[in-house]
Amino acid sequence: MSQNRLWLWLPLALFAFFAGLAGYMLTQEKDQFVESTMIGEPLPEFALEPAFGGLPGAARTDFVGGKPRLLNIWASWCLPCIAEAPQLEALKAQGVEIIGIAIRDRPEDVANFLGQYGNPYTRIGSDRISEVQLAIGSSGVPETFVIDAKGVIRYQHIGDIREDDVPVLLAELEKAQ
Amino acid sequence: MIRVMLALLAALMALPVAAQDSMPPAPYAYNQLEDPAKEAEAAALMATLRCLKCQSQSIADSDAPMAGDMRHQVRSRILAGESPAEIRSWLIARYGDYVSYEPTVSASTWPLFAAPVLVILIGAGVLLRRLGKRRSDAGDAA
Numbered sequence: 001m002s003q004n005r006l007w008l009w010l011p012l013a014l015f016a017f018f019a020g021l022a023g024y025m026l027t028q029e030k031d032q033f034v035e036s037t038m039i040g041e042p043l044p045e046f047a048l049e050p051a052f053g054g055l056p057g058a059a060r061t062d063f064v065g066g067k068p069r070l071l072n073i074w075a076s077w078c079l080p081c082i083a084e085a086p087q088l089e090a091l092k093a094q095g096v097e098i099i100g101i102a103i104r105d106r107p108e109d110v111a112n113f114l115g116q117y118g119n120p121y122t123r124i125g126s127d128r129i130s131e132v133q134l135a136i137g138s139s140g141v142p143e144t145f146v147i148d149a150k151g152v153i154r155y156q157h158i159g160d161i162r163e164d165d166v167p168v169l170l171a172e173l174e175k176a177q
Numbered sequence: 178m179i180r181v182m183l184a185l186l187a188a189l190m191a192l193p194v195a196a197q198d199s200m201p202p203a204p205y206a207y208n209q210l211e212d213p214a215k216e217a218e219a220a221a222l223m224a225t226l227r228c229l230k231c232q233s234q235s236i237a238d239s240d241a242p243m244a245g246d247m248r249h250q251v252r253s254r255i256l257a258g259e260s261p262a263e264i265r266s267w268l269i270a271r272y273g274d275y276v277s278y279e280p281t282v283s284a285s286t287w288p289l290f291a292a293p294v295l296v297i298l299i300g301a302g303v304l305l306r307r308l309g310k311r312r313s314d315a316g317d318a319a
Contacts, residue, residue: 034229037273077199104200104242129203130246137271139229139243 033158036137036145043071043151044135048125051100052107054114058099058125064151068176070096070169071145072121073133075103076113078141084160088120091166096173100124101132103141144169148176205252206245219252222261225279226251226268235278 047059063069072088074081088098100121102110110124127133136145136153146155146169155172157165210216220237226247228239236244236251247268254264268276274283282290 032232034232034272034275036271037269038271104246106200128200129249130243131250134247134250134268134271139272 034139035158036139036153036156038137038153039156041153043147043153044132046125046132046135048101048127048132051102051105051124051126052110052114054111054119055121056123058101058123060151062099062123063147064149066149067097068146068148068154068173070098070173071136071147072098072100073103073138073141073143073145074100075105075141076109077105078103080160081113081142082117084142084162085117085120087161087163087166089118090163091161091169092120094166094170096170097122101127103127103130103133146172146176200242202242202245203249205249205256207248208252210252210256215255216252218261219248219255222255222264223248223251225277226265227276227278229272229276 043060043063045060047061048057050057063071070091074084092098098120100123102124105126105128107126110126114121125132138145138156140158142160144157144161145153148154154176155169157169161169210219223237224235226236228234228236228241228244228247230241230243231239234244236247251264254267255261259267265277274281274286280286280289
């Protein structure tokens with residue numbers, strides 16, 4: 001009999017568990033980031049036209065040989081990209097080569113942005129239909145990828161680079177040596 | 178007062194708009210394929226792919242520029258002769274199961290499919306035992 005009584009509480013206990021779980025999950029911050037599953041994979045083949053007159057375009061071959069590089073997905077219409085511009089400058093000052101890919105951008109807008117916020121790039125490819133962005137599993141602007149000298153994607157940073165992300169990226173570049 | 182509220186509302190709405198680009202959409206973002214059979218294939222696939230920017234819409238339903246670029250990818254790949262399954266796995270290789278807007282059975286999602294079956298089986302088991310017991314009780318009483 002007492003055994004049966006205990007069983008009667010089971011549904012209520014289950015309900016309390018799920019209600020508690022739901023309540024707990026409501027207090028947790030939702031992770032809005034969609035991470036690329038291309039980490040450890042080679043950079044796909046691509047060759048993009050220059051994003052404006054001042055710099056050459058970007059291709060997969062530009063990432064092969066020498067030191068690891070950063071691939072920065074950005075756009076002149078992207079507000080967080082303005083916020084990360086000084087951090088890209090700081091990375092460049094540390095001797096990091098940054099190759100940009102401008103998403104759905106116009107040459108004159110790219111030139112204006114660089115004139116206003118500085119130019120940390122050695123090359124910028126123009127990705128007018130987000131094809132390279134989709135091919136590397138990036139879901140927004142800005143995003144920054146560490147590419148090793150063999151052209152393999154090693155690390156992804158989602159969102160604008162803040163001051164405390166700079167050492168993290170430098171360490172990831174070091175790791176990719 | 179209402180005017181102020183409306184102005185505030187307008188200010189709120191302007192922000193996401195300002196965050197978008199002003200480029201014309203990719204060729205196949207809003208244009209259908211000429212071949213109706215291919216367009217049907219593409220449309221069916223697009224309804225099962227998640228918009229990465231908006232997350233609770235398929236790329237067929239979303240007006241986000243990135244969803245447009247994903248539709249362009251789907252249509253131009255279908256046009257180039259790729260199968261919907263190939264395109265779907267191309268995207269899953271880049272964004273994980275998350276990009277699938279249609280639930281698929283995989284190593285991490287199988288419990289979602291197994292759980293209801295399990296619960297029904299347990300329920301059926303309990304019911305059978307109870308009914309069996311009641312019948313035997315009735316048999317005893319008779």
